[in-house]
Amino acid sequence: MxxxxxxxxxxxxxxxxxxxxxxxxxxxxxxxxxxWLELSRRNCDEIMxxxxxxxxxxxxxxxxxxxxxxxxxxxxxxxxxxxxxxLPSKFSCQSDCNKRIxxxxxxxxxxxxxxxxxxxxxxxxxxxxxxxxxxxxxxxIEPTLLKYLPTDTVEPTINNQPVDEQYILGL
Numbered sequence: 590m591x592x593x594x595x596x597x598x599x600x601x602x603x604x605x606x607x608x609x610x611x612x613x614x615x616x617x618x619x620x621x622x623x624x625w626l627e628l629s630r631r632n633c634d635e636i637m638x639x640x641x642x643x644x645x646x647x648x649x650x651x652x653x654x655x656x657x658x659x660x661x662x663x664x665x666x667x668x669x670x671x672x673x674x675x676l677p678s679k680f681s682c683q684s685d686c687n688k689r690i691x692x693x694x695x696x697x698x699x700x701x702x703x704x705x706x707x708x709x710x711x712x713x714x715x716x717x718x719x720x721x722x723x724x725x726x727x728x729x730i731e732p733t734l735l736k737y738l739p740t741d742t743v744e745p746t747i748n749n750q751p752v753d754e755q756y757i758l759g760l
């Protein structure tokens with residue numbers, strides 16, 4: 590087995606330090622090779638087009654990006670076949686990349702605020718829906734249909750203690 594190292598800047602994975610990791614060969618196609626190197630923030634001009642360079646598995650979602658993922662994991666295939674035109678998408682080893690993504694500014698904060706507000710509204714709606722007790726249910730449902738309902742109904746409890754009907758209705 591030959592020595593391989595990840596060409597992504599700040600990634601320290603090598604075939605010696607991390608022998609269990611997969612190393613995916615950067616495509617020879619000039620356009621795809623340039624895209625891969627640009628995404629990893631590596632200078633394309635520093636690397637010869639004919640050189641064999643690799644990205645480690647940390648920069649891919651292998652289940653989606655690898656065409657023969659299941660066969661490879663089960664041992665039926667020894668070659669790594671990537672999906673056509675796949676691009677590396679994970680660069681957590683580059684700390685400034687994480688900061689750039691997470692610090693998206695006011696538009697991101699507004700989105701999070703709207704999402705939180707929507708979640709609170711959904712919770713309030715479910716809280717406002719009345720809980721029907723056994724006595725109320727028998728008055729609503731026709732007595733002929735009661736025989737089809739399960740007899741072992743679940744009563745509302747908090748910490749395995751029965752809850753008073755007035756507590757449920759908020760009286």
